[in-house]
Amino acid sequence: MKNQTSYKQNESRIRLLILSKLLPWLFIGLILMIGLIRSCSGPDVDPMDNSYMKDIGIVDHIYVVDSTRNGFRAVYTTVKPVTDVRLQEIRKRKKIRAVFAQLQYDAPIHFGGSLLYTDIYDFAVFAKQYDAGPDVKLHNIFVTGYEKMNLYIGPNPGIENSARWMNMGTEQGNQYLGSREVFRCSVDTPRIYRYWKCRAPYDISLTDEQFSHFSEEERLY
Structure with missing residues (x-):
C-alpha cells in the first residue's frame, strides 16, 4: 500500500514536471494561433470605425434652386451605419462636395432656368445621375422655395376647411419623395407623390396635386 502511494506521488511529480516544461511552448503556440486567425480575418478595423455606436447619418441638405430660390431640397445620408467621426470625415470629402456643387449648378440649366414648375420626379431622375460615391445616397427630396411650396396650398374639394397657408417651419403639406420613391424612381416607374405630415388618404396622390x-x-404648430 505504501509503495502504491509512493508510485502515485512520483507519477504526479513527473506529470507536473512535463507540464512545466511544455507550458512556455503551449503559450507561444497560442500566440501564433491568435496571430494566424487575425491575419486570416482581414485588415484591422480603422480606428475611425471602431465603435459600436453607429447609425445612418445625414451627410447634408443640398438646396438645388433657381434664381428665384425655388427648387428642391435634396437630403443625402450614409449608405450604412457609421460612427460620428466617420460621418464628419465623409462630409468633408472633396469629391462629395464637388458633386453637390455640380448638381446645384447644372439642374437649373437642365430644366430651362426655372424650377418652379419642375416635377419632383423629373428632378429625382436627374439628380440620381450625380454619384457622390459608394458611402453616400440620395435619401429624400422636398420641394423648397416660397412660391413652389405655396403651390401645395389651396382649396381642396375633398377636405373641409382645407389649409390656407403653409408653415415654412413645419412644412406640413409640402410635397416630398420618401427613400423608397427615390430609390425606385426612373423615367418609366409609376409616380406616387407624398405630402409631409398629412393624414391618409390625403398624404399621397398619383398625380401632382397642387392644393x-x-x-x-x-x-x-
Whole structure:
C-alpha cells in the first residue's frame, strides 16, 4: 500500500514536471494561433470605425434652386451605419462636395432656368445621375422655395376647411419623395407623390396635386 502511494506521488511529480516544461511552448503556440486567425480575418478595423455606436447619418441638405430660390431640397445620408467621426470625415470629402456643387449648378440649366414648375420626379431622375460615391445616397427630396411650396396650398374639394397657408417651419403639406420613391424612381416607374405630415388618404396622390392636403384643424404648430 505504501509503495502504491509512493508510485502515485512520483507519477504526479513527473506529470507536473512535463507540464512545466511544455507550458512556455503551449503559450507561444497560442500566440501564433491568435496571430494566424487575425491575419486570416482581414485588415484591422480603422480606428475611425471602431465603435459600436453607429447609425445612418445625414451627410447634408443640398438646396438645388433657381434664381428665384425655388427648387428642391435634396437630403443625402450614409449608405450604412457609421460612427460620428466617420460621418464628419465623409462630409468633408472633396469629391462629395464637388458633386453637390455640380448638381446645384447644372439642374437649373437642365430644366430651362426655372424650377418652379419642375416635377419632383423629373428632378429625382436627374439628380440620381450625380454619384457622390459608394458611402453616400440620395435619401429624400422636398420641394423648397416660397412660391413652389405655396403651390401645395389651396382649396381642396375633398377636405373641409382645407389649409390656407403653409408653415415654412413645419412644412406640413409640402410635397416630398420618401427613400423608397427615390430609390425606385426612373423615367418609366409609376409616380406616387407624398405630402409631409398629412393624414391618409390625403398624404399621397398619383398625380401632382397642387392644393392643400390637410385641414386647418389638422395643422401642426
